[in-house]
Amino acid sequence: MGTPESFLRVGVIGCGNIVEQYLRTLPHLSRVRLVAAADLDPARAEQVAARVPGARALTVDELIADPDVDLVLNLTIPAAHHDIALRAIAAGKHVYGEKPLADTVEHAVDVLAAAKAAGVTVGAAPDTVLGPGIQTARRAVDDGLIGRPISATATMATAGHERWHPNPDFYYQPGGGPLLDMGPYYVTALVSLLGPVTSVVGAASRLRDERVIGSGARAGERIPVAVDTHVTGVLVHASGALSTITMSFDTVASAASRIEIHGESGSLIVPDPNQFDGETRLKVLGDEEWRVLEQFAGYVGAERGIGLEDLAMEGASLRASGALAFHVLEVMESLLESAHSGRAIAIESTCERPAPVPLTRIA
Template sequence: MRKEASRGAAVGTPETILRVGVVGCGNIVEQYLQTLPHLGNVRLVAAADLDPARAEAVAARVDGARALSVDELIADPEVDLVLNLTIPAVHHEIALKAIAAGKQVYGEKPLADTVAHAREILAAAEAAGITVGSAPDTVLGSGIQTARKAVDDGLIGRPIAATATMTTPGHERWHPNPDFYYQPGGGPLLDMGPYYVTALITLLGPVTSVIGAASSLRDERTIGSGPRAGETVPVNIDTHVTGVLVHESGVLSTLVMSFDTVASRASRIEVHGEQGSLVVPDPNNFDGATELKTLGDDEWQVLDQTAGYVGVGRGIGLQDLALANGSPRASGAVAFHALEVMESLVESAHTGRSIAIESTCERPSAVPLTTIA
């Protein structure tokens, strides 16, 4: 990692600059491009994609960035970290190539398409002394962090249970190329579950066992927008998954992830304790209101923001990694644990038995209230 003078508003130590090369310039890169210019410890220096035109379009938006092939970017000595925004099926391949080239890695969720592939990534990184980070970094925002502080401060008493619900009709309605959402590595659990499971780990700590059930409403989906509108794609994964997570603390979290429903007024997380209950903001976002109701209260109260990064978006995890001295909050270890929880839920659904979670992780340290100028 090179040290040089930072430019623009920043959080953290100004002399530490993490030079980032992004691989995969599809839909999600736009959200990163909204955030990275405001992170004084992170600089985007290169972009690569199987479609060179997409890489060139990204590079053209960032002063000094270059459009490269994937292999050129991974080998480039001016790149400290590979930001892996490829589809889940390719996360493993790109991460291993980057680690072999001595690059740090930060990837979109999930860490890999399978636990076995994710284990290979972490093993290679440990052997090479490489730091691995992973989305979701939404849990670092003021929404989840304010809720976490409320739990840590005892505002609900001893936590007992949580519910986490995400229900939609499916991403094919809006995504022009939704194929990968309905193949192994996709589905509501591995696509949206990382936000909810990682938030539950952040709020309540690691998980020791799970039991699940799953179903699939239909075997194909019809694309609703873009040049492929009307085309059908096959479904080869469970599109409705539910289950119970048993946390090390004894808290029981109930999870519902679905691409088969029309709508829900309860697509959120709630945490319940002996003395009160919390409504937690959408874990797919960085901010939002945390609501608290305690025994004896007639009304819910909205809590002031008391923790977390304020006014940020996807990519704040890179800033956190740049300043973390090898121990980022949005870490590979947390992402691995969340992935094992999700994969085990599916295994439980298909075997009808409770599954013990082999991995664990440290509950990431809390984020103090921090504003990016």
Template sequence: MGDPHGIAIVGLGVISRAYLETIGRHPGIRIVAVADLDVSRAQAVAAEFGAEALEVAAAVARPGVQTVLNLTIPAAHAQVALTAIAAGRSVYGEKPLTATLDEARQVLDAAADAGVRVGSAPDTVLGTGIQTARAAIDAGRIGRPISATATWYAPGHERWHPNPDFYYQPGGGPLLDMGPYYLTSLVQLLGPVVSVTGAASRTRDSRTIGSGPRAGEVIPVGVETHVTGVLEHEAGALSTITMSFDGVRTVAEPIEVHGELGSLILPDPNGFAGDVRLFRLGDDEWQVLPPSAGFEDGARGVGLLDFVAAAPGEERASGSVALHVLEVMTELLASAKTGTRRPIGSRPERPTLVPLTPAAVWRASS
């Protein structure tokens, strides 16, 4: 058992509570400092976990901090990451890696120059849902993969989120908000993407907040709210993706993968678990596969635990995968504007499979 890994958390909004439930009292983690625009919120979290509430620059530079957990809104991801890297800290952040591809490249280049590491959510892909499907593909249970579909529809986050503005500005939209779960899953399952072709639309230029103290307020829409596209994977498979803030509901499965010998249906990649179903050529019905890989009972923050424990270059929720996913999303939107097929330049290593790891093990490791 080594010393706990020192963490500074920047951004203590809604998602931070999910992380704190996983890492707050984990024996392998020590929360050293926290920072938030809401000083009272930072002070409350600091008191709860024995940390210091500081301004961002002071929090990331606080002695004892080794990694900064960046839970700010997408527009602030790059600035916080670069501040942390300049202080010699590694960074693990929420998705997307940054709001723009240029910022992402700047962050990864700065980290390489500083000799520190970058990781990024989503870590849901490390749960038993996606990892069990990946194990089945790697074992040849569907034969050579041919195609996949990834589908998500909703009428828009303004219906439930009290401050949904950032979902409808650059760095937001259904693709950058929900796409990372699906695209990171597809990279796990089928490997990196080499080209994309996309189309997109925007049904209206404003949205009305439906809950909270701002209910009834009209906010502008500055992004495309329905995006669809085709991805060509390096190994030859074709994936079709649709992400939408304009639909009401769908009966489409979240992710399907089809091969020469069988098909897989995967659970929602915004969660860690769920049934993985297999139908092989010649079968009469779908079979549910028992969990065979992944972190059991996974929770937000398990990717950070994996990140701090991994040797350099072996992080599963890595910055290189996050940059690749951001490039895919960026080029899908560019393709939608130009009407052309767009190449993808980044080629991350496909992360290694997560062995089946009971919750009692990963929750107690350091």
């Protein structure tokens, strides 16, 4: 899609907290340029545009219609992902969005169908799996360092984002919760490591119906909770491996908030999938100690937004693809469906394991 002589012109819609992480990355990407910013709060768009030479602050309508924007970077809240993506696609633009791909599988079907009809590409976070942390673990699995993979555990346990986020309402509305918010990092990593999922069994609970904002101008304000805040379950991979997953906003702390992969002859401790870096540790049957693997795969120095560079280079075959994000969303939605129905749910979609990332240093 991009060449060394050209670059992908990006317009960002949604200039909230997460945009800061993208602004740290975009100046270092050779095939991507941020050219416009829009937000329902014009002042926030102006603040972003002022920090990027040549970027313009626009309204959402203006950005979507702008012929100088090739791709819309959709950083809106989950409930708006579907609408913004469809509008951008209708304007002939590629879309790369924050996770999840949409707030429901039904909405995600609309997005991918529209993109296919329009001949544009859809990509989606998380792109943390492209960093050397997860990619080194992926290479270890592919190279047979643990033998045939048998099982995995994936745990994320916190007390809830309202303790630090000044406007946490969307975390506790449909499209949010620990599974839809943090689950994409863990499920995407599990699919990258072990392949697609064929069925799930889940259980879920909700500790309380209100949360108290802990920081910012709204500190002390109570907000309603409309989602499950503790979700656990088992993913059955097409490879035969079984992954046990726990995502919780109801836990004070956990020493095991990580992924572990277990094979016939060894085990891996995988770095935090919400980060690009970190140690991958290996213990082979008979070893007394864990050893840290040298990083030998992934985008070194990457931060959020590296998926845009991958999209510019790879186009429709990008690694942080809409197809992968759709499969991950269906897995998560099916876990919640299983939790409330009490039965196993078959996963209808599938996807290719994303191609591994060779060791590549970001300029």
